[in-house]
Amino acid sequence: xxxxxxxxxxxxxxxxxxxxxxxxxxxxxxxxxxxxxxxxxxxxxxxxxxxxxxxxxxxxxxxxxxxxxxxxxxxxxxxxxxxxxxxxxxxxxxxxxxxxxxxxxxxxxxxxxxxxxxxxxxxxxxxxxxxxxxxxxxxxxxxxxxxxxxxxxxxxxxxxxxxxxxxxxxxxxxxxxxxxxxxxxxxxxxxxxxxxxxxxxxxxxxxxxxxxxxxxxxxxxxxxxxxxxxxxxxxxxxxxxxxxxxxxxxxxxxxxxxxxxxxxxxxxxxxxxxxxxxxxxxxxxxxxx
Amino acid sequence: xxxxxxxxxxxxxxxxxxxxxxxxxxxxxxxxxxxxxxxxxxxxxxxxxxxxxxxxxxxxxxxxxxxxxxxxxxxxxxxxxxxxxxxxxxxxxxxxxxxxxxxxxxxxxxxxxxxxxxxxxxxxxxxxxxxxxxxxxxxxxxxxxxxxxxxxxxxxxxxxxxxx
Numbered sequence: 400x401x402x403x404x405x406x407x408x409x410x411x412x413x414x415x416x417x418x419x420x421x422x423x424x425x426x427x428x429x430x431x432x433x434x435x436x437x438x439x440x441x442x443x444x445x446x447x448x449x450x451x452x453x454x455x456x457x458x459x460x461x462x463x464x465x466x467x468x469x470x471x472x473x474x475x476x477x478x479x480x481x482x483x484x485x486x487x488x489x490x491x492x493x494x495x496x497x498x499x500x501x502x503x504x505x506x507x508x509x510x511x512x513x514x515x516x517x518x519x520x521x522x523x524x525x526x527x528x529x530x531x532x533x534x535x536x537x538x539x540x541x542x543x544x545x546x547x548x549x550x551x552x553x554x555x556x557x558x559x560x561x562x563x564x565x566x567x568x569x570x571x572x573x574x575x576x577x578x579x580x581x582x583x584x585x586x587x588x589x590x591x592x593x594x595x596x597x598x599x600x601x602x603x604x605x606x607x608x609x610x611x612x613x614x615x616x617x618x619x620x621x622x623x624x625x626x627x628x629x630x631x632x633x634x635x636x637x638x639x640x641x642x643x644x645x646x647x648x649x650x651x652x653x654x655x656x657x658x659x660x661x662x663x664x665x666x667x668x669x670x671x672x673x674x675x676x677x678x679x680x681x682x683x684x685x686x687x688x
Numbered sequence: 689x690x691x692x693x694x695x696x697x698x699x700x701x702x703x704x705x706x707x708x709x710x711x712x713x714x715x716x717x718x719x720x721x722x723x724x725x726x727x728x729x730x731x732x733x734x735x736x737x738x739x740x741x742x743x744x745x746x747x748x749x750x751x752x753x754x755x756x757x758x759x760x761x762x763x764x765x766x767x768x769x770x771x772x773x774x775x776x777x778x779x780x781x782x783x784x785x786x787x788x789x790x791x792x793x794x795x796x797x798x799x800x801x802x803x804x805x806x807x808x809x810x811x812x813x814x815x816x817x818x819x820x821x822x823x824x825x826x827x828x829x830x831x832x833x834x835x836x837x838x839x840x841x842x843x844x845x846x847x848x849x850x851x852x
Contacts, residue, residue: 400731400732401710401715402710403710404689404708404709404710405689405709405710406689406690406709407690407692407709409755409756433751433752433756434733434748434751437732437733437750437751437753438731438732438733438751440710441712441731441750450709450753452753452756454756478745501822502736502819502821503746503804503818503819503821503822504736504739504746504747504800505747505748505751505822507745507746507747508745508747508748508751508752588821589818589821590821590822
């Protein structure tokens with residue numbers, strides 16, 4: 400239960416980190432909060448030659464509001480999201496999701512970017528970035544590119560990130576001030592990865608849904624954007640929506656699997672129920688507002 | 689395999705060492721520092737026994753490298769009681785509420801509660817009980833630990849009342 404030997408470097412700029420990743424030719428692993436990576440190292444499921452610690456790069460930290468989006472530095476600690484007043488106002492569902500990530504003690508070191516870059520399919524933050532339409536900024540010595548979160552995830556722990564690339568920001572687009580949010584997960588214990596979860600945001604204009612962003616977690620090999628449900632919701636007035644019908648559409652986009660925690664059938668059954676009940680509840684709130 | 693010269697302040701005292709990059713903060717504290725109040729259980733962040741306070745926050749010392757703690761201020765269970773042996777309020781409360789059985793998980797629990805009740809913090813009962821989800825007591829002595837946490841929250845509330 401001790402890691403295999405590795406070299407450790409702690410660059411202080413993005414350029415330096417990218418140069419190290421480039422030279423390492425795939426032998427390097429980036430560590431941010433380390434709350435998932437350290438167990439993998441301890442269990443020797445991950446054996447990098449070089450560990451690149453990005454905690455000392457100031458450019459990767461902090462939360463800033465820019466025109467049209469909120470930029471979250473990847474090394475922003477999860478505990479800092481919970482106490483950030485701007486996020487509580489602008490992106491409440493991100494704060495809601497972070498409350499379910501790990502435990503108090505792991506949120507004190509765990510980062511937003513670490514969770515998003517890792518791509519655990521049952522984790523809260525990858526799905527939240529997909530639901531909200533986040534852009535993931537990725538840098539290397541070859542340049543910087545923006546990847547939409549829904550294109551970023553390829554499979555369990557597999558993403559578009561090349562071995563020489565580093566996540567340098569997550570851009571969460573603005574949602575209207577009066578948008579309503581949905582978040583629900585079913586897990587065996589607090590802090591566990593979800594068996595099934597759903598996260599999203601709905602923007603309402605004149606009593607009808609103008610914009611919808613909804614994603615599942617724990618319902619397939621990646622976080623899954625509920626495209627059919629989103630499309631069906633747009634333009635509908637709040638009082639005409641049938642939550643069960645939308646839930647059925649949302650379920651059509653999923654590909655849940657059996658594992659030793661739950662069967663695919665369980666995930667589909669529970670997923671449909673939590674989707675319908677959560678959507679029903681927030682629509683009632685939306686009508687009241 | 690790189691080695692690093694590091695300096696950490698542990699319970700107010702300096703601790704210097706030459707560490708391999710793969711050494712966890714927990715192992716550094718136990719082996720180089722002799723702070724055996726740091727209990728390493730699962731070594732993958734699940735059990736919570738290794739929890740220490742780093743720069744004011746409760747973290748898993750098995751999920752942090754010693755080299756990452758260079759320059760940090762660390763508190764372990766050894767650093768809580770007064771030099772004359774007077775127990776820290778968290779320790780005293782846990783003792784009174786029978787919040788320990790075999791004691792393996794205890795240092796971690798104590799450090800989490802101490803971090804959350806430090807200074808003039810006013811944690812809610814919900815916050816303290818919620819943070820306990822990050823600890824596993826294999827004796828299943830949770831009710832005593834919960835009683836201690838509830839009393840600590842009530843005491844913090846009462847202190848706040850006095851100030852106000």
